[in-house]
Amino acid sequence: MNAITGDYDVVIQIQESVVNDIFSAMHAAGAVQHRFVFAYQDQRIDLQMGRPSIVLSPVTPADQRPRALATARVLVQSRPLADASALGTVRVATITARAALACVPGASSSDQMSIQYDWAETTAADIVLAGSPDDPNLRDMLAKVIGRIRGSNPAGSG
Numbered sequence: 001m002n003a004i005t006g007d008y009d010v011v012i013q014i015q016e017s018v019v020n021d022i023f024s025a026m027h028a029a030g031a032v033q034h035r036f037v038f039a040y041q042d043q044r045i046d047l048q049m050g051r052p053s054i055v056l057s058p059v060t061p062a063d064q065r066p067r068a069l070a071t072a073r074v075l076v077q078s079r080p081l082a083d084a085s086a087l088g089t090v091r092v093a094t095i096t097a098r099a100a101l102a103c104v105p106g107a108s109s110s111d112q113m114s115i116q117y118d119w120a121e122t123t124a125a126d127i128v129l130a131g132s133p134d135d136p137n138l139r140d141m142l143a144k145v146i147g148r149i150r151g152s153n154p155a156g157s158g
Helices: 016-029 136-146
Strands: 035-040 043-049 053-057 067-080 089-104 114-118 127-129 150-154
Touching: 016 053, 035 136, 043 136, 067 136, 089 136, 127 136
Parallel strands: none
Antiparallel strands: 035 043, 043 067, 053 067, 067 089, 089 114, 089 127, 114 150
């Protein structure tokens, strides 16, 4: 273990604006997943996300996990799961996903490090529906399906 970098050989520091530029380029190139489809209870939920704006949060002493807020406009479509011909509902929302992050080294020296993310901390209060009326049930359902999103990307990719 290195006294300066901990378990890592190298640590870099970059400005938050650079992180946003990287995510913008990755989104434009299609390297970031921006469509999610879920089955939730009796509904099919389809989320089409715009380019996110990323805000990094300081590490808290409680769990030492870095966090990020990813805010994006999202096209939300829902319909009954059993009826593919149903039009369902379409809404636009601004969603701020709360992601807990972790850097995980590869299994071998030739494997890339990956960045794991977990959006489980996202709540209904992080979701603003455009237009009216507000629908607390839809916001709650969206928070629950977004909270299921977990994953891992090789560092430097989407």
